[in-house]
Every structure is written in structure tokens, then in C-alpha cells.
Amino acid sequence: MDSPEKRPPTRERILDAALNIFSAKGFHDTKLDEIVAEGSVSKGSIYFHFPNKEKLFIALVDQFADLIERRAKEAIAQEAPGMQRVRAALEAVLETFGKYRRPAKLLLVQAVGLGSVFERKRLEVNDRFAQLIQIYLDEAIADGSIAPVNSHIVAHAWMGAIYNVVIQWVYTGEPSQEDIMDALLPLLLKSVDYR
Structure with a gap:
């Protein structure tokens, strides 16, 4: 398992995962659970940084x-x-x-x-x-x-x-x-x- 020092910060992992999934599936067809899995983060982490999928997309x-x-x-x-x-x-x-x-x-x-x-x-x-x-x-x-x-x-x-x-x-x-x-x-x- 990666040590915390080697892993990118959670927000960065969320953005990277969101970019991958949005790019592959489009905004409307992307589910937050897919971003959770792709970024190895919790759904709570996503909501901590981004109140909704729209705010996540706008952050990208x-x-x-x-x-x-x-x-x-x-x-x-x-x-x-x-x-x-x-x-x-x-x-x-x-x-x-x-x-x-x-x-x-x-x-x-x-x-x-x-x-x-x-x-x-x-x-x-x-x-x-x-x-x-x-x-x-x-x-x-x-x-x-x-x-x-x-x-x-x-x-x-x-x-x-x-x-x-x-x-x-x-x-x-x-x-x-x-x-x-x-x-x-x-x-x-x-x-x-x-x-």
C-alpha cells in the first residue's frame, strides 16, 4: 500500500479520477461512484471538496x-x-x-x-x-x-x-x-x- 507521503492529495486524486471518467463517459453519464472507484477515495471525500458533480466539473x-x-x-x-x-x-x-x-x-x-x-x-x-x-x-x-x-x-x-x-x-x-x-x-x- 502507498504511504501517505507518496500519494497525491485527495482533492488532486478526485480531480484526476473525475477527468478520466468525464472524458470517457461524458458529464451526464458519469456516476460519482465511478469517480470514487477510479480515485480510490470515499464519496464523503468528494462531497467534502465538491458539494456536487457540477462543482467538480467546474473545478476541472x-x-x-x-x-x-x-x-x-x-x-x-x-x-x-x-x-x-x-x-x-x-x-x-x-x-x-x-x-x-x-x-x-x-x-x-x-x-x-x-x-x-x-x-x-x-x-x-x-x-x-x-x-x-x-x-x-x-x-x-x-x-x-x-x-x-x-x-x-x-x-x-x-x-x-x-x-x-x-x-x-x-x-x-x-x-x-x-x-x-x-x-x-x-x-x-x-x-x-x-x-
């Missing part, structure tokens, strides 16, 4: 969104100010989605149509990333890299384009990450008259 969405944001910010921090940061962030996001396809599919595909609670969470995550894009668009406007635009609207339009391309890619594996970058980045940059 938050965990994945945090990972994507962290990776994008790490990539951005390595670049000089300007539009090169946008490219670095987009590459980091695509690499993260590619490496973690199961949670990406859960967030982008399965969370759609699960009801108003999930839709609000999805919109919250979308707004969070649009705000990140807006920060760097505003920076590019300030340094003269792009003409003045309504960065709030442009950031949301970019999110729509990125979201739809990434859904296609996560679901089918096509087009390749390189093809996405080669097609999407010039389109996004042209939309803001990047100089």
Missing part, C-alpha cells in the same frame, strides 16, 4: 483554464513587448491544448450545452482570455505596432476565431498546429493592421 474547467493562462503568461514573459507576445501566447495555448487533449475536449466540447451554470463558466473563461488578449492589443496600440482599434471587441473576435479553430483541432487532430499558426496568426494580425 478552472484547473485547465489556469494551466492555459499560466503557460501563455510564461511564453509572453520571454518576449519583448509587441505583437511577438501574441504569437508566443498563441503557440503556448496550442501546445497546451495539444498536450492535454482530454481536458481540452472536456472544456471546449462537453461543457457546451450542459446548462446555464456551465455556460456562465465557459463565458467567464472566454472573458478571462479575451481580457488577456486585450492587454497585449492595448500594449501594441500604445507602442504603435497596430492602429488604434476597439481592443475589447477585437479581443473577443479573436477569441471566437481561436476557439473555433481549436475545437476543430482538438476534436479531429486537423489541421496541424503548424498549419493553424501559419493560417490563423496572419489573419489575426491583418485584422488589426499590424505594421
Whole structure:
């Protein structure tokens, strides 16, 4: 038997188990007992950390969104100010989605149509990333890299384009990450008259 020091914390085991089961069966067909068995935890432990299945699912969405944001910010921090940061962030996001396809599919595909609670969470995550894009668009406007635009609207339009391309890619594996970058980045940059 594993010693307590070697086992991941209970909350982490629950999230890992939930990801496995939700990914395999979908939200509606997943039973808490399956997560209990997969994570080697008690049902009481699940309810201690998550009052219901919806909160558990939302915790997975938050965990994945945090990972994507962290990776994008790490990539951005390595670049000089300007539009090169946008490219670095987009590459980091695509690499993260590619490496973690199961949670990406859960967030982008399965969370759609699960009801108003999930839709609000999805919109919250979308707004969070649009705000990140807006920060760097505003920076590019300030340094003269792009003409003045309504960065709030442009950031949301970019999110729509990125979201739809990434859904296609996560679901089918096509087009390749390189093809996405080669097609999407010039389109996004042209939309803001990047100089």
C-alpha cells in the first residue's frame, strides 16, 4: 500500500479520477461512484471538496483554464513587448491544448450545452482570455505596432476565431498546429493592421 507521503492529495486524486471518467463517459453519464472507484477515495471525500458533480466539473474547467493562462503568461514573459507576445501566447495555448487533449475536449466540447451554470463558466473563461488578449492589443496600440482599434471587441473576435479553430483541432487532430499558426496568426494580425 502507498504511504501517505507518496500519494497525491485527495482533492488532486478526485480531480484526476473525475477527468478520466468525464472524458470517457461524458458529464451526464458519469456516476460519482465511478469517480470514487477510479480515485480510490470515499464519496464523503468528494462531497467534502465538491458539494456536487457540477462543482467538480467546474473545478476541472478552472484547473485547465489556469494551466492555459499560466503557460501563455510564461511564453509572453520571454518576449519583448509587441505583437511577438501574441504569437508566443498563441503557440503556448496550442501546445497546451495539444498536450492535454482530454481536458481540452472536456472544456471546449462537453461543457457546451450542459446548462446555464456551465455556460456562465465557459463565458467567464472566454472573458478571462479575451481580457488577456486585450492587454497585449492595448500594449501594441500604445507602442504603435497596430492602429488604434476597439481592443475589447477585437479581443473577443479573436477569441471566437481561436476557439473555433481549436475545437476543430482538438476534436479531429486537423489541421496541424503548424498549419493553424501559419493560417490563423496572419489573419489575426491583418485584422488589426499590424505594421
